[in-house]
Amino acid sequence: MAPTIKNKTIPIQPVFDHSALPNVSRMPDWIRQSLAQDDYAATAGHVHNNRLNTVCESAQCPNRGECWSSGTATFMLLGDICTRACGFCAVTTGRPLPVDLDEPRRIAKAAEQMGVKYLVLTSVNRDELEDGGAAIFAETLKQLYQMDAELGLELLTPDFRGCQEGAVEQLAQALPESKRWVWGHNVETVPSLYQQVRKGSRYQRSLELLEQASRLSNVETKSSLMLGLGESTDEVLEVLSDLRNMGVTRLALGQYLRPSRHHLPVREYLTPEQFEQYAVDAKAMGFTWVKSGAMVRSSYHAEELL
Numbered sequence: 001m002a003p004t005i006k007n008k009t010i011p012i013q014p015v016f017d018h019s020a021l022p023n024v025s026r027m028p029d030w031i032r033q034s035l036a037q038d039d040y041a042a043t044a045g046h047v048h049n050n051r052l053n054t055v056c057e058s059a060q061c062p063n064r065g066e067c068w069s070s071g072t073a074t075f076m077l078l079g080d081i082c083t084r085a086c087g088f089c090a091v092t093t094g095r096p097l098p099v100d101l102d103e104p105r106r107i108a109k110a111a112e113q114m115g116v117k118y119l120v121l122t123s124v125n126r127d128e129l130e131d132g133g134a135a136i137f138a139e140t141l142k143q144l145y146q147m148d149a150e151l152g153l154e155l156l157t158p159d160f161r162g163c164q165e166g167a168v169e170q171l172a173q174a175l176p177e178s179k180r181w182v183w184g185h186n187v188e189t190v191p192s193l194y195q196q197v198r199k200g201s202r203y204q205r206s207l208e209l210l211e212q213a214s215r216l217s218n219v220e221t222k223s224s225l226m227l228g229l230g231e232s233t234d235e236v237l238e239v240l241s242d243l244r245n246m247g248v249t250r251l252a253l254g255q256y257l258r259p260s261r262h263h264l265p266v267r268e269y270l271t272p273e274q275f276e277q278y279a280v281d282a283k284a285m286g287f288t289w290v291k292s293g294a295m296v297r298s299s300y301h302a303e304e305l306l
Contacts, residue, residue: 214247
């Protein structure tokens, strides 16, 4: 069934001025982007020949060379145009194209061609859709498990603004009870930076979605933050505490890297030692899977278990 569109004006949140914070332009030596290797072209072929979008390309992920060379990719549902204009994100903002109902079939086909054993599904925000895009997530799950019932899979969903409960219920029905799932949703930054960094999003809404997903018996929840946007250590630790209180057990912490001069500037490059300390703090709080480092992204090495 095709998603419906709701006639609703999306409010624009005011921008909080963090211009007094320092703007750091020089990238430190410890930040290195991976180069493409042997299997990169094969992965690119499967993605492009099936007319699919990936967050790897759309968000300019610095790990694309490493991941695509190992035959993995994070497929991005619902097109490559987002209804929100987050200050950190390289994904195009605008009026999305109509929902492509054949996209789930093509994703399953690409996954089969690539021979993947673990897959991450994400999407742009589609605030104009009545269900926020949940139906496409559910249909993609159906197609993938008809292709390979043993496939390991992680969801990295938007917040489904205005229809969270319905989206969680719809996806819960599509998740086989016999398997253990990872449901990711990224809070991205600390609450004081939300109006500038995550326009159209609300910190509490993201926490509520993670809490609802955590209640599902066969789901383990995950979240991620970008660091270096002007947050304090105390603010980061408070967010980690909030995530644990919502039942989140998996955590990814990475360095924000400015996609272009039109995006928010980097305020700080964290040292490897700072990332390691956050990992120690997170494990002490009870997170069971932690990735913390400059090049870590939310789906980086998602298939690994701690």
